Amino acid sequence: xxxxxxxxxxxxxxxxxxxxxxxxxxxxxxxxxxxxxxxxxxxxxxxxxxxxxxxxxxxxxxxxxxxxxxxxxxxxxxxxxxxxxxxxxxxxxxxxxxxxxxxxxxxxxxxxxxxxxxxxxxxxxxxxxxxxxxxxxxxxxxxxxxxxxxxxxxxxxxxxxxxxxxxxxxxxxxxxxxxxxxxxxxxxxxxxxxxxxxxxxxxxxxxxxxxxxxxxxxxxxxxxxxxxxxxxxxxxxxxxxxxxxxxxxxxxxxxxxxxxxxxxxxxxxxxxxxxxxxxxxxxxxxxxxxxxxxxxxxxxxxxxxxxxxxxxxxxxxxxxxxxxxxxxxxxxxxxxxxxxxxxxxxxxxxxxxx
Amino acid sequence: xxxxxxxxxxxxxxxxxxxxxxxxxxxxxxxxxxxxxxxxxxxxxxxxxxxxxxxxxxxxxxxxxxxxxxxxxxxxxxxxxxxxxxxxxxxxxxxxxxxxxxxxxxxxxxxxxxxxxxxxxxxxxxxxxxxxxxxxxxxxxxxxxxxxxxxxxxxxxxxxxxxxxxxxxxxxxxxxxxxxxxxxxxxxxxxxxxxxxxxxxxxxxxxxxxxxxxxxxxxxxxxxxxxxxxxxxxxxxxxxxxxxxxxxxxxxxxxxxxxxxxxxxxxxxxxxxxxxxxxxxxxxxxx
Numbered sequence: 001x002x003x004x005x006x007x008x009x010x011x012x013x014x015x016x017x018x019x020x021x022x023x024x025x026x027x028x029x030x031x032x033x034x035x036x037x038x039x040x041x042x043x044x045x046x047x048x049x050x051x052x053x054x055x056x057x058x059x060x061x062x063x064x065x066x067x068x069x070x071x072x073x074x075x076x077x078x079x080x081x082x083x084x085x086x087x088x089x090x091x092x093x094x095x096x097x098x099x100x101x102x103x104x105x106x107x108x109x110x111x112x113x114x115x116x117x118x119x120x121x122x123x124x125x126x127x128x129x130x131x132x133x134x135x136x137x138x139x140x141x142x143x144x145x146x147x148x149x150x151x152x153x154x155x156x157x158x159x160x161x162x163x164x165x166x167x168x169x170x171x172x173x174x175x176x177x178x179x180x181x182x183x184x185x186x187x188x189x190x191x192x193x194x195x196x197x198x199x200x201x202x203x204x205x206x207x208x209x210x211x212x213x214x215x216x217x218x219x220x221x222x223x224x225x226x227x228x229x230x231x232x233x234x235x236x237x238x239x240x241x242x243x244x245x246x247x248x249x250x251x252x253x254x255x256x257x258x259x260x261x262x263x264x265x266x267x268x269x270x271x272x273x274x275x276x277x278x279x280x281x282x283x284x285x286x287x288x289x290x291x292x293x294x295x296x297x298x299x300x301x302x303x304x305x306x307x308x309x310x311x312x313x314x315x316x317x318x319x320x321x322x323x324x325x326x327x328x329x330x331x332x333x334x335x336x337x338x339x340x341x342x343x344x345x346x347x348x349x350x351x352x353x354x
Numbered sequence: 355x356x357x358x359x360x361x362x363x364x365x366x367x368x369x370x371x372x373x374x375x376x377x378x379x380x381x382x383x384x385x386x387x388x389x390x391x392x393x394x395x396x397x398x399x400x401x402x403x404x405x406x407x408x409x410x411x412x413x414x415x416x417x418x419x420x421x422x423x424x425x426x427x428x429x430x431x432x433x434x435x436x437x438x439x440x441x442x443x444x445x446x447x448x449x450x451x452x453x454x455x456x457x458x459x460x461x462x463x464x465x466x467x468x469x470x471x472x473x474x475x476x477x478x479x480x481x482x483x484x485x486x487x488x489x490x491x492x493x494x495x496x497x498x499x500x501x502x503x504x505x506x507x508x509x510x511x512x513x514x515x516x517x518x519x520x521x522x523x524x525x526x527x528x529x530x531x532x533x534x535x536x537x538x539x540x541x542x543x544x545x546x547x548x549x550x551x552x553x554x555x556x557x558x559x560x561x562x563x564x565x566x567x568x569x570x571x572x573x574x575x576x577x578x579x580x581x582x583x584x585x586x587x588x589x590x591x592x593x594x595x596x597x598x599x600x601x602x603x604x605x606x607x608x609x610x611x612x613x614x615x616x617x618x619x620x621x622x623x624x625x626x627x628x629x630x631x632x633x634x635x636x637x638x639x640x641x
Contacts, residue, residue: 053539073542086540090558099554103545151544 009059079148285346291337408612529563
């Protein structure tokens with residue numbers, strides 16, 4: 001069980017390409033943390049530096065206080081799951097699992113016990129003798145997970161492990177990995193570009209752009225209280241509306257006038273009345289009612305049905321377009337007059353308008 | 355499409371190759387086998403009737419057995435040197451810096467672009483007593499009198515390694531390319547050093563390419579004629595040179611055929627033993 005501290009970690013390729021630009025974070029013992037960002041944001045490079053596959057240009061990586069930034073990968077005692085699983089094709093499942101134990105000079109009887117235990121954990125008991133190419137993608141994924149866990153590493157690193165699975169299996173594996181991680185209680189770093197994966201699995205999410213950390217926080221923090229427009233847009237759909245500051249509404253709150261009416265929102269700084277502001281609204285926080293009801297009036301101009309939800313595009317009388325996501329119990333068609341409303345807590349004040 | 359018409363279609367596709375092999379390989383081989391049992395002729399290539407005498411002569415004379423041993427020795431030496439020199443090159447070509455890969459690939463293939471006779475003559479210019487290497491070393495005062503680089507096994511081995519290196523590098527390179535680099539990372543994450551990861555993971559997975567390269571170079575070395583005859587001269591003779599002597603210079607067709615077959619047989623036995631020894635320890639069954 002290990003606490004990981006990353007301090008000013010930097011990776012520069014060649015002379016000037018900063019893949020990772022001085023990031024710091026503390027990962028608590030047993031915590032599941034996701035590095036989330038678009039490709040090229042430095043998340044995989046960060047993971048590789050933690051694993052020891054990429055040399056560190058500057059900064060420290062501490063496992064329980066001990067700096068491992070320049071320790072070779074094989075001495076770091078990590079378990080890693082690769083995007084393509086990286087199972088040894090010439091070895092059976094049991095031999096794949098035994099490899100790390102052999103490197104640790106574990107005695108045969110204990111080895112067999114641990115392999116049996118971990119196979120049961122990933123629900124692959126009886127698959128010992130299979131070769132990787134005799135397994136389905138999901139099974140290979142679970143063998144890769146078992147191989148990383150059987151050595152009882154200090155930390156578990158996963159590099160986009162679900163990227164090669166089909167959508168349904170991916171959902172199942174999210175739950176599976178998270179449950180397993182909780183049961184084992186291992187400190188875990190998970191790299192993904194899929195925001196819903198990061199949200200649903202992690203204790204905390206680290207959003208990265210251009211080699212820097214944009215925001216660290218619990219999934220709902222990131223989703224509901226993004227610190228920048230980039231983060232807000234990366235972790236989900238978002239409506240951006242303009243507002244105008246009115247007077248303060250008590251400590252840390254502000255009255256704002258918007259196209260959806262006057263609301264009072266959380267405000268970390270104070271704004272002079274009259275300041276133009278940018279606010280965000282998640283599409284699923286908005287509600288639709290037949291025209292003439294409470295809220296802003298508008299017309300449905302787009303409708304996308306996806307089974308569980310319907311996405312509407314509503315053109316407001318004031319000229320702005322809003323995305324609204326509703327359950328399919330209330331249905332409108334294109335051209336319908338609707339009224340759009342949102343509860344006060346759905347508004348998030350991003351800052352002064354640019 | 356019915357099964358029969360599909361299989362006849364396949365037969366049609368392999369027909370040109372089958373005809374070519376049959377007419378130009380199998381028939382000549384049969385002819386050589388028959389020839390090797392013929393009676394040596396007086397003034398003619400061969401005489402009337404059949405005999406086992408050619409083979410008896412071969413096994414009775416330690417000179418020829420020794421020559422087979424020498425030829426095998428050269429083959430083994432050339433093969434192991436080619437592997438030792440070629441593997442790092444193949445690795446670099448498969449995994450190395452992209453920038454120089456095209457150039458390096460060209461350099462590896464370049465020996466194949468020049469005819470074998472020219473290349474071997476080139477080596478005689480370099481290796482001879484009055485050759486470039488000896489002259490340079492002499493004028494630098496490093497040596498007194500020429501180093502024996504030609505007309506011996508050393509010279510033949512040097513030249514053959516140069517000639518056959520591409521046949522080692524290309525299959526080994528293809529094998530290395532087919533090994534996913536993340537397997538090495540996986541092995542290291544599990545606690546294996548670079549050396550252990552190489553030995554336990556990379557090497558076994560490259561084995562098919564290494565096997566192919568070794569068999570190619572070994573067989574080519576055994577049957578090489580031009581290079582050994584130019585560089586070995588009259589002093590060191592390999593089996594291939596002796597066979598050509600018998601067939602062309604002294605017109606002993608039955609005797610030459612028997613020698614040629616013994617060379618082919620020993621080569622085949624060596625390849626079989628090698629394939630057995632290095633047989634892949636894994637046979638991942640198809641799913």
